[in-house]
Structure formats: C-alpha cells, structure tokens
Amino acid sequence: MAEAFKFELVSPERLLMSEDVAQVVVPASEGQFTMLRGHSPFMSTIRPGVIEVTREAGKIARIFVRGGFAEASPTSLTILAERAIPVEELRADVIAREIQDASEDVADAQTDEKRRLAQEKLDQLREVQAVLGNVGSAH
Structure with a gap:
C-alpha cells in the first residue's frame, strides 16, 4: 500500500475532508493526475469532474467538484473547490x-x-x- 499523505478538500460551504489518504485522482484542467506521497510540488486548476480518494483502508470516496484549485506538495494535497458534493449525495x-x-x-x-x-x-x-x-x- 502506498504511504499516506495529508489530503484536504475545502468548498465555500464546508471542509469536506481532512485526513491521511493513500491516493487521490484529480480532474485537472490540463488532464487528470494521480497524487501519491512524494509528488513534486505544483498548483493546478481543476475542471468539473469526480475526484477519487483512496483512503488508507483501501475504501474509495468519490466527490463531484465544479472546478477550483489544487496545491500539491510531497506530503500533502489541498483542493479548494468552487463546489464539492459527495457523489452519493448528487x-x-x-x-x-x-x-x-x-x-x-x-x-x-x-x-x-x-x-x-x-x-x-x-x-x-x-x-x-x-x-x-x-x-x-x-x-
């Protein structure tokens, strides 16, 4: 299993997630990217799509985002979403x-x-x- 890193997903309404995760797949404007611990630092805009978060236990959470920004570092990923809704609530x-x-x-x-x-x-x-x-x- 991949080494965990800190993931935070924030929308204007609320903090949706703040936990250690194994992997996050993000629909970035320039193409989808997968974040793992140790990723090179960068920032990207996000297009409307579904973020897939693999938690440490292997369970996957899917969250619809309507755009925003992602900031990656070797030990964390922060997403500031224009709008974010868990897929099961959509x-x-x-x-x-x-x-x-x-x-x-x-x-x-x-x-x-x-x-x-x-x-x-x-x-x-x-x-x-x-x-x-x-x-x-x-x-």
Missing part, C-alpha cells in the same frame, strides 16, 4: 440545473473567449452527467 436534477446554467452562459457570452470557456464548462458537465448516470446504473 442528484440528477442538480447536474441538470448546472447544465442549464452553463447553457445559458454559452448563449449569453459576449466574446468568443467567454463563449469558448462557457462551452468547455458545459461539455465537462455533460461528461460528469454521463459518468454519474453510469455510476447510478451500476448500483
């Missing part, structure tokens, strides 16, 4: 509402750059909706 209507909001952002965008960013967010949310649909049907 409802299809919440994701549908997020998709509706993102669709409106695309339609209301005043510049090509804002439209591109809003479309990226919409596409990522649709990916999450598809993943969560598959998770729901697996139970």
Whole structure:
C-alpha cells in the first residue's frame, strides 16, 4: 500500500475532508493526475469532474467538484473547490440545473473567449452527467 499523505478538500460551504489518504485522482484542467506521497510540488486548476480518494483502508470516496484549485506538495494535497458534493449525495436534477446554467452562459457570452470557456464548462458537465448516470446504473 502506498504511504499516506495529508489530503484536504475545502468548498465555500464546508471542509469536506481532512485526513491521511493513500491516493487521490484529480480532474485537472490540463488532464487528470494521480497524487501519491512524494509528488513534486505544483498548483493546478481543476475542471468539473469526480475526484477519487483512496483512503488508507483501501475504501474509495468519490466527490463531484465544479472546478477550483489544487496545491500539491510531497506530503500533502489541498483542493479548494468552487463546489464539492459527495457523489452519493448528487442528484440528477442538480447536474441538470448546472447544465442549464452553463447553457445559458454559452448563449449569453459576449466574446468568443467567454463563449469558448462557457462551452468547455458545459461539455465537462455533460461528461460528469454521463459518468454519474453510469455510476447510478451500476448500483
């Protein structure tokens, strides 16, 4: 088993996790990364997606995040999420509402750059909706 490191997941509403974990898989803006103890220090933005946390006992926690920032060091990972909800608490209507909001952002965008960013967010949310649909049907 991998050596544990400190993981904290914080959203504006609450501290969701603060514990020693074995591994965290993060949907970063430049691509997914896996954090293990001893990782090189870096910072990254996070795209909407599901974080998978492998606890020391081997149990996996899945948390939907709607973007934010990750800061890694050799002994810790801190994620400041715009929004974070454990997958088991997520409802299809919440994701549908997020998709509706993102669709409106695309339609209301005043510049090509804002439209591109809003479309990226919409596409990522649709990916999450598809993943969560598959998770729901697996139970």
